[in-house]
Amino acid sequence: ADDEDTFKILIATDIHLGYLEKDAIRGNDTFVTFDEIMKQAMQNEVDFVLLGGDLFHDNKPSRKTMHCCIEVMRKYCMGDRPIIFEILSDQAVNFSHSKFPWVNYLDTNLNISIPVFSVHGNHDDPTGTDGLCAIDLLSCAGLINHFGRSRSVEKLEISPVLLQKGNTRIALYGIGSVPDERLYRMFINNQVTMLRPREDEDGWFNLFVIHQNRSKHGATNYIPEQFLDDFLDLVVWGHEHECKIAPVRNEQQLFYVTQPGSSVITSLSPGEAVKKHIGLLRVKGKKMNLQKIPLQTIRQFFIQDVTLSEHPDLFRPEQPNVMLKVMAFCQEKVEEMLEEAERQRLGNPLTPEKPLIRLRVDYSGGFEVFNTMRFSQKFVDQVANPKDILHFIRHRESKDNIKECMDFEALLSRPTSEVLQLRVEDLVKEYFQTAEKVCILYMCVEDADQSLVNIPLSPLQTFHRIMRK
């Protein structure tokens, strides 16, 4: 029940305003969906909106993108609805980098009805000598509260924004995007500190927003969940585009993780085909509930994989005219997806007309590729991505890549499954135990690119490097 003790928070991330803004078909998708998200915030009368980074797709958004963003925020975030939660922390600390270091809704010159809190993502991170990012313009104009920002590259000390509504108190932590290797190293070196309120330490709901790789892209190119403090209650994970918004319990750290996912499809991969949602988070005391809100304006995306060698009854590589047969087969698959898209779309007037379609064709086993441009011509008026419907893949190659990566990890004597169960303390302990061996590896790689470990190196390259030392 929405009572005076219940915080209502709209959670969204990776809105990527301006993505493909020059595309004749998809150009307005991000603006339309941002409008939908903020309208949901207004209709649900949330206390605030919490964004997980990458509000903008480009570090330097175009004038049109900035204009659309400002328009939507002024439209939905300003108004007379009163705000009934307090800020207990020192705002000058929480927003120390801002020219107006206080939360926008307490500025007497601005009539804010929905405050928006956001960390920055890797797409809209601070750059240049002034260390400004795109959301700093919004912050300066009083439209957003940019938090979770640090100037140090060695050390993070996170002062939470402390919020109170009735008897519920939230400690809001955030880390704006940092290169994964750097943040990984800071965690390993015990240089990430989350400050906790002195008063009634256990009486707070601890909410943390992070914008990093969650899935493992390499040994240190992601942030393992077990790095995060176990006093947290809920982690909102930005950056990952697949919608996994239902909170998942980390059984080791005993917190929950919600991954809202992006609100626009930026790659035609299976993760982006998952139905997209934003979250309506309710927090009362230490209890929470997260309601999924499906987004209505998302462009449909259908993806299907076919393996040509699995259909020997239809075609074989040595047959004459095999290519025509394969083309007809692919065409049929695309048409099936288009029909399914049309059926689903009829139920929702907000869905854009043309879907995204991707057919991944595994042509290993002696088949040949054909001209995808010519193939796509047939669908030019029906799909939103006529230029890249078909994608030819060869299964064996990708297996090889994975194998090479695994071999490299074996060198570090730390298999994937093991790492996932380690905690920071264990990693540090192990670090010193295997210091000699690891040091050599670290040193030689650090030489090259200043990062702790550089994953794209093959085992052979690594050996060569070690030998040279």
Add this chain to the structure above:
Amino acid sequence: ADDEDTFKILIATDIHLGYLEKDAIRGNDTFVTFDEIMKQAMQNEVDFVLLGGDLFHDNKPSRKTMHCCIEVMRKYCMGDRPIIFEILSDQAVNFSHSKFPWVNYLDTNLNISIPVFSVHGNHDDPTGTDGLCAIDLLSCAGLINHFGRSRSVEKLEISPVLLQKGNTRIALYGIGSVPDERLYRMFINNQVTMLRPREDEDGWFNLFVIHQNRSKHGATNYIPEQFLDDFLDLVVWGHEHECKIAPVRNEQQLFYVTQPGSSVITSLSPGEAVKKHIGLLRVKGKKMNLQKIPLQTIRQFFIQDVTLSEHPDLFRPEQPNVMLKVMAFCQEKVEEMLEEAERQRLGNPLTPEKPLIRLRVDYSGGFEVFNTMRFSQKFVDQVANPKDILHFIRHRESKDNIKECMDFEALLSRPTSEVLQLRVEDLVKEYFQTAEKVCILYMCVEDADQSLVNIPLSPLQTFHRIMRK
């Protein structure tokens, strides 16, 4: 006296935010001066600020520039001081291009204490398919009122912003920067209409803001004052950087023209060496008074011309070591200017430390130029423009250029002095009288570049063109 019937308006133009922002010495000049200007507005408790265009130097201002601009505007334009003038015109017409088509101080969500009205200049004019300009971002954020905008390239119909304070009523007209040739043609074709209030037509103080060439750069590459309607009371002329802020009466049209000039020195020419001011305009009924406010934060600029051939007692071209003598002479001149700068600067703590220095050396008569970079090395710590202190000129060449230009005008049988006394009606009449001859000339030139008359053509080129027809 500042009473309830007196409008107080701060007038400034060509602030060029971001000009040379990457220069280590001059990088912050425009931001500092913009702060000074807005502070003056606050301290003088003006009713509003009126800007004449080119608030930004770059069409796409950098993040830093936008951030500085938003910061200054939020700092000075927001607050509790009440605004005591009304808007009588239809704001949806005045601000029809805006997503929030009303004046910012009437928006209940914004607590504006100083509204800023601005036209755009040629540096910050609308571009792209969306027709947005940099000040539209400020307008969308509620920080500025962008007026005087038109989408047509053929025709201008200007609806004034009608303002009333006590018994004083102002009709505020504006035209955002338009290419001079195009606007010239529109005037000639009678396509510029200034609408007048139906009620009590003569009871208004008619104030007009324009951002065009005022000085004649070519036959149609400027806007003659007599093109403007004679019902106007005061014209605020932007774009021209020389400060000629004291209103000058146009004896033919019976209006006054004030040219505030830029608030930053963007070229090291004599016009920019004139002391820079902004204006405090008071309007009561049909009477006005313009008080000059000298700007304190302007970087000093000293410019001096020397003609080497005028000093035969000091050096002659044929002497040995003449170059060393000339260098010593120039060095002395620069040192004189530096001393004078230092003397003047001591009186004003807001003046930037290093002055701009320009010595123009006419070396005609057989003298040779020397390495200006080496010369400048001596002053690298004392001047703000060490790279271009010296400028070598040869007087004869520039005379030739002027002559050629004049000859071309003679072809059009319309000498400069005559044009300046013509009014639009006369020009139209003359146009038809000399239609045959002029038509040929117009046609052939229009072919080339779509503009009515193309001045850079030499008389010879023009003759060739006519012969070809």
